[in-house]
Amino acid sequence: MLSKSQISLLKSLQHKKFRKVHGLFVAEGYKSVVEFINSGYFVEEVYHTIPIAPKLLNLSAKINIKEISLNDMAKVSSLTTPPDVIALIRIPQAPVFDAQLLKNQYAVALDGVQDPGNMGTIIRTADWFGMKHIICSDDCVDVYNPKVVQATMGSLSRVQVYYTDLAKTLPLLQLPVYGALLNGQNIYTTTFAPAGLILMGNEGNGIRPEIQRLISTAVTIPGGGETESLNVSIATAIFCSEVFRQRF
Amino acid sequence: MLSKSQISLLKSLQHKKFRKVHGLFVAEGYKSVVEFINSGYFVEEVYHTIPIAPKLLNLSAKINIKEISLNDMAKVSSLTTPPDVIALIRIPQAPVFDAQLLKNQYAVALDGVQDPGNMGTIIRTADWFGMKHIICSDDCVDVYNPKVVQATMGSLSRVQVYYTDLAKTLPLLQLPVYGALLNGQNIYTTTFAPAGLILMGNEGNGIRPEIQRLISTAVTIPGGGETESLNVSIATAIFCSEVFRQRF
Known part of the structure; x- marks a missing residue:
């Protein structure tokens, strides 16, 4: 039973x-809560x-x-x-950005991404490809x-999202x-550093x-169809995939 | 002004x-309606x-x-x-599936995809890569x-979605x-027909x-991270991209 004030919070x-x-947020669903x-x-x-499933119980010694x-x-x-499980989690201090952190690796930078589904999917995709950092403009979701x-x-x-x-x-x-632009060079013939x-x-x-002025290489995903653009989380994934393919 | 029955419809x-x-559906937003x-x-x-913008007006001679x-x-x-524009559109007759249609090309087949955002994004991505057909199991969204x-x-x-x-x-x-499976061969070293x-x-x-029994080649997207899986629309896009890269 939740009190009125807990529900309201x-x-x-x-x-x-x-x-x-x-300074709190909510994670919903078993998988997310366990992670x-x-x-x-x-x-x-x-x-x-x-x-409660055993996995959650084992981990929960110190959790209400x-x-x-x-x-x-x-x-x-x-x-x-509604999910079976939700967790009330403390928002950690905003991570301090250190340019050294990104040495010798790839990261994703997002300029004004607004859709929460896109942002979440980009984070999941970055994680899949072993990228640890996403740098967002202040107005991203x-x-x-x-x-x-x-x-x-x-x-x-x-x-880590900055x-x-x-x-x-x-x-x-x-x-x-x-940078992903519509008039850039072909991603498939681009050699990524x-x-x-x-x-x-x-x-x-x-x-x-x-x-755009900060872009060193403007890159485009060529397509054979008639649609004007790809969803931003899809375009990000194709970039991540191509970088990964060339490096491994 | 809409009547109560129009709102209800x-x-x-x-x-x-x-x-x-x-036998009707609704499309929302200027771009979608124009298309x-x-x-x-x-x-x-x-x-x-x-x-109404001129583009819409020009096209609308026969449309209320x-x-x-x-x-x-x-x-x-x-x-x-809410968008500025919505359209009430007739659902066309379900397209008749003809195996000949898919000769000499690539299509996407979906087994039980449930999330509408994923389905829509997959259709948009297929269109980008010039794929004209998506074959869905009956229980897809x-x-x-x-x-x-x-x-x-x-x-x-x-x-066309079947x-x-x-x-x-x-x-x-x-x-x-x-077929996208977690224990398949590396997509980046797979030669697509x-x-x-x-x-x-x-x-x-x-x-x-x-x-799964119908799969000729089980294929996996390798990743360097810790997450268990990719979103299905992301995985589909990476497959489409890799097929496209190898063919063009």
Whole structure:
């Protein structure tokens, strides 16, 4: 049984404003919750509707676990189909960005990505390809948005996401910037350097002109069809895949 | 101004049952509506809240166009942010599947894909790479679901989607079936035939065992990270990209 104030707190965390006020976010679903418990995140409380699975129990020595009604779960979940388990998790301090961290590796940079599903899927894809860092412009969607957390399927617990002024930060990295533009060179004949940045833009407007100036190589995914563009999470994945293919 | 019954009709079309009863679906947003008007689809009516753009006007000689209030648009839209324009469109007769259609080309086959965003993104990606056909198991999400239509960004007007019993249909095609499995061969060292099928499975459970039996080459996307899987629309895109890269 959840109190009115607990329900109100959990629901409020669907909004960035209240996540900021409380320093908390919610992860929904068994897989996601387990990944956050296994990670360095501080899980304050776990709420579940079904008898807790052993895996969760083993890990939960120091975590408050509470059984709640299906009705309460439906109230606090952001999903159309409420999950069996949700966790209330402390938002860690924003990671300090250090240009040294990105030496000798690839990272993704995002300029104005707004859709939470896209952001979450990009984090999951970066994790798949072993990329540990994503650098976002300050106006990108918040990674603790419940739809982002959901779409990462736990990968958010392993990938560091930084919010920064890209115009100031990208030059500090001294890495080649491969920017996704419609009039760039063919990705399949582009030779990617051993380390670099994959730069993607906003869903509707692409990369802002002032950020485009920082691109060292403009790259395009050629296609044989009639549609004008690819979804940004799809384009990011094809870039990550091509970089990975060339390196391994 | 929309009548109560018009509002009720438009809202009901968010559900498959009522789309079937009425033989109608809704496309939302300017780009999507224009693509359907330009295609072979029969657009019954267009509703808009802002003065109609010239492009839409030029095309609309035979289409009923009606200005409605922001309030009515919010009522009938399936989106959190209601669009400026929506169209009421007739669902065409289910396309007749002909194995000959797929000769000498690539198509995507989907076994139990449930998420409308994934389905729509896969259609958009197939369109980008010039693939004209997607073969779905009967239990895949309906392509006229508003979230699917939205995610295709108009590509649904160009890609034919068939619903069928994959176990019966795939063998008729006499094409190599490249199935996405976690223990398959490395996609980057796989030589793809000039024509074939890219087979993808359900978000949680992958490809059903009885459909796995039809795979000629099991293929895996290698990754360097810790996450267990990629989103199905991402995996499909990486397959499409790799096939395209090898052929062009």
